[in-house]
Amino acid sequence: MKDIVKNNKMRFTNDHYGKWVALSPDRKVILDYSSSLSALTRKFGTKEVVYTKPQDPALNYAF
Amino acid sequence: MLKVEFPYCKFNPDFLGCNCDEPCLLVTLKEGGKEITVEAMVDSGCTVTHANSALAGELGIDLRICIPTKTIGISGEMEEAWMTEITFSLPGLGDDFRGPVLFTKNLPVSILLGQKNFFDTFDVHFQKSKHLFTLTRVDA
Numbered sequence: 001m002k003d004i005v006k007n008n009k010m011r012f013t014n015d016h017y018g019k020w021v022a023l024s025p026d027r028k029v030i031l032d033y034s035s036s037l038s039a040l041t042r043k044f045g046t047k048e049v050v051y052t053k054p055q056d057p058a059l060n061y062a063f
Numbered sequence: 064m065l066k067v068e069f070p071y072c073k074f075n076p077d078f079l080g081c082n083c084d085e086p087c088l089l090v091t092l093k094e095g096g097k098e099i100t101v102e103a104m105v106d107s108g109c110t111v112t113h114a115n116s117a118l119a120g121e122l123g124i125d126l127r128i129c130i131p132t133k134t135i136g137i138s139g140e141m142e143e144a145w146m147t148e149i150t151f152s153l154p155g156l157g158d159d160f161r162g163p164v165l166f167t168k169n170l171p172v173s174i175l176l177g178q179k180n181f182f183d184t185f186d187v188h189f190q191k192s193k194h195l196f197t198l199t200r201v202d203a
Contacts (some may be wrong), residue, residue: 006158018118018171023102025100029076029104037115037117037118037120037121038117038120040119041121043100046097046098046099046100046132047098048119049100050089050100050101050102051099051100051101051102051173052101052102052173053115053171053173054171055171055172055203061171062110062136063104063106063108063137063138063175
């Protein structure tokens with residue numbers, strides 16, 4: 001996990017899909033990820049951070 | 064007229080977030096003095112804005128006092144959902160606005176901005192050939 005978080009050039013991987021991911025406000029840096037949104041908000045708060053649940057490109061989505 | 068263009072995510076490689084060729088943008092959800100900013104997908108097929116129920120917790124919303132309802136997805140299976148109203152904020156697109164949101168536990172994304180009342184608040188012009196979509200505030 002730390003390698004992925006450390007390398008801010010890295011895109012989402014299988015480690016992120018299905019989980020909550022905290023991003024920098026410009027969405028250029030992955031701050032961390034977790035299956036628990038509250039675990040991330042406890043760590044980063046809710047200001048100056050963007051949260052997302054990235055879609056798995058290996059799956060198809062109906063919406 | 065308040066009008067903002069957004070790139071389709073796939074064609075904006077500097078942005079993380081959505082992997083696919085989809086109309087995504089940032090929206091700040093607010094309720095009771097709490098707020099959280101999420102990557103949101105614009106979804107014209109969604110009757111009411113749907114959000115992952117984890118977001119309710121972050122906004123201090125108790126699902127037990129929301130209106131219980133059901134939602135049905137592409138699989139045809141109905142799922143429990145809870146309806147309430149929150150505030151939406153989109154930078155550059157006018158005043159914050161209130162609207163319904165339906166929280167559901169298994170939504171695989173953060174939030175889907177649906178017909179009620181995202182599409183009531185904005186005219187949405189999808190231009191996939193240009194890799195962009197445009198929101199125009201209709202009540203400004």
